[in-house]
Amino acid sequence: MPAAPEPGGPVATRPEDAEGFVGVLRRADFRMLWAAQVSSQLADKFLMFTLLVLVYTLTGRSTGSSLLMVAYTLPSVLLSAPAGVYADRHDKRTLLLGTNVLRGGLILLIPLSQHLPYVQNRAWPLIVITLLFSAVGQVFAPAEAASLPFLVRREQIMTATSLFMTTAILSLVVGVPLATICVRVIGQTAPFYVATGLFAAASLCIWRVNTSLRAAARAHVPQRHVVRELQEGLMILGGHPALRIALGQLTIALIVVFSVFALGPAYMSQLLGHPPTDTYLVLIPLTAGLVGAALLLGRATHRRPSRSRLATWSTVSTGAFLLALGLLPGALRQSGAHLFATPSAMVLAAGFGWSLGALLIPAFTVLQERTDEATRGRIFGGIFTVINAAVAAPLVLAGGLADGFGVARVVSVLGGALLLTGAVAGLLFRDRLRVLDVAPRGC
Numbered sequence: 001m002p003a004a005p006e007p008g009g010p011v012a013t014r015p016e017d018a019e020g021f022v023g024v025l026r027r028a029d030f031r032m033l034w035a036a037q038v039s040s041q042l043a044d045k046f047l048m049f050t051l052l053v054l055v056y057t058l059t060g061r062s063t064g065s066s067l068l069m070v071a072y073t074l075p076s077v078l079l080s081a082p083a084g085v086y087a088d089r090h091d092k093r094t095l096l097l098g099t100n101v102l103r104g105g106l107i108l109l110i111p112l113s114q115h116l117p118y119v120q121n122r123a124w125p126l127i128v129i130t131l132l133f134s135a136v137g138q139v140f141a142p143a144e145a146a147s148l149p150f151l152v153r154r155e156q157i158m159t160a161t162s163l164f165m166t167t168a169i170l171s172l173v174v175g176v177p178l179a180t181i182c183v184r185v186i187g188q189t190a191p192f193y194v195a196t197g198l199f200a201a202a203s204l205c206i207w208r209v210n211t212s213l214r215a216a217a218r219a220h221v222p223q224r225h226v227v228r229e230l231q232e233g234l235m236i237l238g239g240h241p242a243l244r245i246a247l248g249q250l251t252i253a254l255i256v257v258f259s260v261f262a263l264g265p266a267y268m269s270q271l272l273g274h275p276p277t278d279t280y281l282v283l284i285p286l287t288a289g290l291v292g293a294a295l296l297l298g299r300a301t302h303r304r305p306s307r308s309r310l311a312t313w314s315t316v317s318t319g320a321f322l323l324a325l326g327l328l329p330g331a332l333r334q335s336g337a338h339l340f341a342t343p344s345a346m347v348l349a350a351g352f353g354w355s356l357g358a359l360l361i362p363a364f365t366v367l368q369e370r371t372d373e374a375t376r377g378r379i380f381g382g383i384f385t386v387i388n389a390a391v392a393a394p395l396v397l398a399g400g401l402a403d404g405f406g407v408a409r410v411v412s413v414l415g416g417a418l419l420l421t422g423a424v425a426g427l428l429f430r431d432r433l434r435v436l437d438v439a440p441r442g443c
Helices: 020-025 028-059 062-089 092-113 124-151 154-185 190-207 226-238 241-270 276-299 307-334 338-369 376-405 407-428 430-437
Strands: none
Touching: 020 028, 020 154, 028 062, 028 092, 028 124, 028 154, 028 190, 062 092, 062 124, 092 124, 092 190, 124 154, 154 190, 154 276, 154 338, 241 276, 241 307, 241 338, 241 407, 241 430, 276 338, 307 338, 307 407, 307 430, 376 407, 407 430
């Protein structure tokens, strides 16, 4: 069994130690974990988009879709933290493998439910299955996040994180259009079988990971109470300024991501005059911008930019692009320049994606670099709890606010608030942000 790379070791000249995505992808076990992420992320997007269509078809009301999203997010608020402790106590490879198998099996219950008496053509069984699916997935998220440093060198963590974050966004852009085509061509239940197959492929990839993903320091330690370990993780998170700042960055970035996703269909129909299914017109350039940021940051291994300045300017620029997305297309349409509304939105979306990547990727990298293998799972469990609690409200409320006040106003206010937050942080908390530039121990 190949040994896990030693963080902080001397710079090696082996091909797998090279800079950029090529270097980390030459590591066989990391490549298997990444392939598992690609499959599971696509399966997740296939599932949720198809469920939204199916629940709306069955109920004819947006309330059903809101309840579905609540069922999807609620377990993350309640279970992420204890799931992180569980990931620390057990081999993460086993947890990743088991959760993929269980999720694939749960998805098969969805088409089955549509052929059973008393539950067919009803939405509540789908909501219950979604709740169970999401609950199982809470073990997967911290286990996967805590596995990256086992498989790459410390100097490659930002590159590996960039690749994983880019994959997560790409799966959204690719998964939603593919699910749409699948529903239209084959039928509403076909994506569920595709998703099950994707989870099976992810399980196979995890099974082929040979590196031990169990923290050596905890392999033979007596088990302690979950609450005590949660408190320990929260104390580590609260007592480390760089971790607190990175958590704030990550939370802000993901609130923006989920809000934009929730408002996408309304944005397309109200501001750009396109059908809601044309959301990909904005998602593709947004993803291209994010990939560009990931490529640039992934190559900046030794000459990395100042993370304190990057945090400030990426927050400001993300807000500025979002503000422009809320104001410019509507202004162009009102002035009679309809033909320029969609192209301008696509250009702004690309800039927004680049800024969002510059905000999101360094924050996640700081969280990876400044936690150790023995406590990383519970810390990420606590992080996911905070983040999911923060994004739950935008997921449920964004559509209602857009219906009440207009999608342009909601997007503009969100962008303005983000711009103001970045400007205030840069002016008043510049010295505190410099802790992000201090190299972590072991480098």
